[in-house]
Amino acid sequence: MSRRQIYAHFDRHSQQARQMRARDLEAVERTVHSESAEEIDLGYRQVRLAAVRFPIFDEAGRITALCTQATELGRPGLQATAPSAADAMGRADEGVMITDARGVILTVNAAFTRITGYSLQDVAGKLPSILQSGLHSQEFYERLWLSLAEHGRWQGEIQNRRKSGEIFPEWLTIYAVKGADGEVQSYIAIFGDSSARQCVEFMTMHDGLTGLPNRKLLMERLSDCIADARRRRDSLAVMLIDLDNFKDINDSLGHDVGDLLLQQVAERLRRCLCDAHTLARAGGDEFAVIVRSLTIDEIRRLAAHTLDYLSGSFCIRGHELSGAASIGISLFPEDGDTATGLLQNADTALYEAKAQGRNRFRFFAAEMQALVQQRMTLEAGLRAAIDNDRFEVVYQPQTALAGGELVGAEALLRWKDPVLGDVPAARFIPAAVEAGLIVTLSEQVLAKVLSRIALWRRQGLMPPRISINVAAQQLREPHFVEHVCELLETRGVPPAAICLELTEGSLMEDLEGASQMLSRLTEHGIAISIDDFGTGYSSLAYLGRLPIHELKVDQSFVRGIAGEANKRSIITAIIDMAHALGMQVLAEGIETEDQLAFLKDQHCEMGQGYLFHRPLSAEAFERLFVPCGGPPPRASAPAARVVS
Ligand SMILES: Nc1nc2c(ncn2[C@@H]2O[C@H](COP(=O)(O)OP(=O)(O)OP(=O)(O)O)[C@@H](O)[C@H]2O)c(=O)[nH]1
Numbered sequence: 105m106s107r108r109q110i111y112a113h114f115d116r117h118s119q120q121a122r123q124m125r126a127r128d129l130e131a132v133e134r135t136v137h138s139e140s141a142e143e144i145d146l147g148y149r150q151v152r153l154a155a156v157r158f159p160i161f162d163e164a165g166r167i168t169a170l171c172t173q174a175t176e177l178g179r180p181g182l183q184a185t186a187p188s189a190a191d192a193m194g195r196a197d198e199g200v201m202i203t204d205a206r207g208v209i210l211t212v213n214a215a216f217t218r219i220t221g222y223s224l225q226d227v228a229g230k231l232p233s234i235l236q237s238g239l240h241s242q243e244f245y246e247r248l249w250l251s252l253a254e255h256g257r258w259q260g261e262i263q264n265r266r267k268s269g270e271i272f273p274e275w276l277t278i279y280a281v282k283g284a285d286g287e288v289q290s291y292i293a294i295f296g297d298s299s300a301r302q303c304v305e306f307m308t309m310h311d312g313l314t315g316l317p318n319r320k321l322l323m324e325r326l327s328d329c330i331a332d333a334r335r336r337r338d339s340l341a342v343m344l345i346d347l348d349n350f351k352d353i354n355d356s357l358g359h360d361v362g363d364l365l366l367q368q369v370a371e372r373l374r375r376c377l378c379d380a381h382t383l384a385r386a387g388g389d390e391f392a393v394i395v396r397s398l399t400i401d402e403i404r405r406l407a408a409h410t411l412d413y414l415s416g417s418f419c420i421r422g423h424e425l426s427g428a429a430s431i432g433i434s435l436f437p438e439d440g441d442t443a444t445g446l447l448q449n450a451d452t453a454l455y456e457a458k459a460q461g462r463n464r465f466r467f468f469a470a471e472m473q474a475l476v477q478q479r480m481t482l483e484a485g486l487r488a489a490i491d492n493d494r495f496e497v498v499y500q501p502q503t504a505l506a507g508g509e510l511v512g513a514e515a516l517l518r519w520k521d522p523v524l525g526d527v528p529a530a531r532f533i534p535a536a537v538e539a540g541l542i543v544t545l546s547e548q549v550l551a552k553v554l555s556r557i558a559l560w561r562r563q564g565l566m567p568p569r570i571s572i573n574v575a576a577q578q579l580r581e582p583h584f585v586e587h588v589c590e591l592l593e594t595r596g597v598p599p600a601a602i603c604l605e606l607t608e609g610s611l612m613e614d615l616e617g618a619s620q621m622l623s624r625l626t627e628h629g630i631a632i633s634i635d636d637f638g639t640g641y642s643s644l645a646y647l648g649r650l651p652i653h654e655l656k657v658d659q660s661f662v663r664g665i666a667g668e669a670n671k672r673s674i675i676t677a678i679i680d681m682a683h684a685l686g687m688q689v690l691a692e693g694i695e696t697e698d699q700l701a702f703l704k705d706q707h708c709e710m711g712q713g714y715l716f717h718r719p720l721s722a723e724a725f726e727r728l729f730v731p732c733g734g735p736p737p738r739a740s741a742p743a744a745r746v747v748s
Pocket residue numbers: 313346347348349350351352354358359360361362363366387388389458462
């Protein structure tokens with residue numbers, strides 16, 4: 105190619121680029137779609153195109169992109185005539201419908217027939233309402249027509265009905281085509297499911313993981329449904345479905361497995377809820393359902409059915425996982441008449457369902473708001489108390505029943521909040537569990553107690569063995585044993601100086617895992633005590649297999665010593681069996697001489713309670729220590745016996 109030919113080649117292309125750009129700019133400036141017939145010289149052949157340009161708008165009505173769809177019309181010479189609109193429409197992938205200014209359908213293209221099932225003969229002369237699904241409110245259509253009148257276009261997702269009766273979502277753009285006099289001459293509606301534009305729009309309105317409508321689309325649909333329910337005086341409810349303890353699955357098996365579970369849950373929900381209800385992913389592990397035209401009883405049954413349906417296990421990468429969930433429900437109009445209000449109150453009801461133990465549904469009730477508010481205040485207070493180290497550890501002494509000497513103490517938490525005042529442990533511990541703060545809090549206490557023991561030892565004092573409570577959630581931490589050992593080592597505290605107290609329930613959650621963990625703790629020389637013994641359902645046969653040093657008889661039994669023969673029998677049985685298994689027994693909540701006498705009679709080794717001491721501050725407690733040189737307190741744990 106000569107230099108002149110090369111220049112000519114580039115000239116031709118830059119000229120074509122300028123022409124195309126001019127057409128793009130024109131479509132952008134006019135903010136309407138435009139159609140044109142174009143010829144492109146590819147150098148090796150001429151191409152004739154029917155091009156349609158669509159501006160793509162953001163929510164504020166600004167143009168964010170321009171989409172050009174061009175269809176080759178054939179080589180010049182093969183097709184001598186200029187492309188007609190019908191020709192371009194016939195080749196388009198998207199459904200196209202053209203109406204006159206009154207909305208009467210003039211023509212449709214082949215893609216329209218493919219998507220809707222209606223031929224041109226079926227719809228010519230009819231109104232587009234032939235496609236209506238009945239799922240949109242009057243207000244929805246009013247907004248559509250208003251937008252067409254004001255801006256000359258409308259764009260959005262619409263649920264339409266095919267000739268077969270099936271309802272389908274489509275991304276629709278309608279243009280009002282005006283004549284020179286400014287009057288609307290016709291409307292062009294373009295819809296389909298194969299263009300990049302629709303794909304982009306779909307992505308902004310749908311959740312990428314599950315393909316469900318996202319929160320944005322949920323809010324739009326909910327607003328439409330509210331308007332529709334108001335107009336038709338129909339019922340409407342919002343169900344918020346949140347998976348229970350989903351975080352544990354992410355934490356233990358990884359986000360990938362969590363993602364797969366979310367996808368399968370979405371699929372199961374799709375199957376469980378028929379098309380009449382709109383399902384969306386509201387965010388995280390939360391799904392929302394817009395329930396239309398059901399009575400309260402029907403909604404109740406739907407919620408119970410949904411929980412049932414989800415609670416069947418899911419098999420993901422070889423793991424059997426639970427899809428158990430909680431549901432909060434709000435009703436229109438009594439619980440709110442806006443999308444935001446209904447969702448907020450469904451969320452409050454959901455919070456209540458979680459607080460009451462999960463795997464249940466709750467309808468919103470006005471009094472829940474106060475409860476939720478209280479819990480949120482408590483949770484915020486807890487977070488601040490943890491951050492600002494506002495918890496005080498007090499020590500309740502433990503006494504040998506036979507000789508009366510000090511043998512240990514249980515570290516107990518006290519919280520005096522600047523706003524909430526004294527908050528009892530029975531209130532803040534469950535709240536910390538509920539808020540997912542119990543592990544952080546327990547670790548803080550452990551570190552605090554070990555630092556105090558280290559300080560006493562540095563001061564030459566000889567503290568007795570200190571018992572520290574361990575939460576069930578801590579046992580699930582994979583590096584719990586290492587963490588405890590590291591804390592002991594860095595503070596220079598011997599393992600025998602502490603005893604870890606666990607509840608029966610926390611062991612029974614995963615007996616195998618707990619057994620391994622306890623073995624490792626005792627191998628390091630740490631004593632183990634079972635708290636609140638007798639209140640759970642664990643059998644001594646199970647516990648006998650675990651390396652446990654001590655059983656604590658729950659104070660409810662001790663309180664019953666005076667008047668309830670069965671409580672006395674239970675205590676006797678616990679003590680006898682514990683001794684047979686090589687464990688010592690400590691009775692909690694001893695308040696009277698009679699209780700003490702009975703327990704001594706049964707050879708219960710130790711006790712704690714107001715009869716001996718109330719919980720004491722660290723300073724008051726240390727005054728009980730035996731001075732150096734005196735008889736040493738029993739700081740070392742008795743050997744645990746494992747019965748196989
Ligand atoms: N795998 C995965 N996890 C997500 C996704 N979005 C949010 N999450 C996680 O989902 C969890 C949801 O938190 P919560 O609902 O408070 O936790 P939960 O364990 O289910 O607790 P409850 O709802 O109180 O039973 C968080 O740990 C998020 O990190 C996602 O797309 N994929």
